[in-house]
Amino acid sequence: GQWLGLSSAPVEEDDGSVFVAKEEDFKDSQRIRGTVKDREVVIFHHEGQYHALDLRCYHAGGPLHLGDIEDIAGQTCVICPWHNYTIALATGEGLYQGTDPLDPLRTKKWFSKGVKQRIHKVNVKNGGVYVTLSDTSIRCDSDDYACEKLKESENTV
Ligand code: FES
Secondary structure: OOOEEOOOOOOEOOOOOEEEEEHHHHOOOOEEEEEEOOEEEEEEEEOOEEEEEEOEOOOOOOEHHHOEEEEEOOEEEEEOOOOOOEEEOOOOEEEEEEEOOOOOOOOEEEEEEEEOOOEEEEEEEOOEEEEEOOOOOOOOHHHHHOEHHHHHHHHOO
16 A cells, blocks of 8 residues: 655644644555654554554564554454564554464464554544654563664664
């Protein structure tokens, strides 16, 4: 699918949220990438709900804004285009398919690895979509790939 990149400088509101896009900008691709205080994020619009996540996949930094959206085990997920990791949009949990060793039939089921991808809060005000970053003092695996600055420094090595 297509995505829309916005180039205007983000402005922080009094409540710490940052304007990322207008609601109407989601019409075509149902997703927008943005930068909130040096952090790359993607916002998905799915069945009337907005979900913001770190844009770079926690596994190896894959571009989640290019991933497919699928309903898996009752959760809406994005599938990373690089190695097909599955991330629940509402929680940031990494999901994987496996078998329960105690199940004699070894039926394949979905399990959670816990929260791996950082999610952020989305507010809609006057047709604008605003993102508030979650508390980054608690580490999340996707932090390793989240910042433009980090990427730049990696590129210079
Ligand atoms: Fe996303 Fe590997 S980078 S699955």
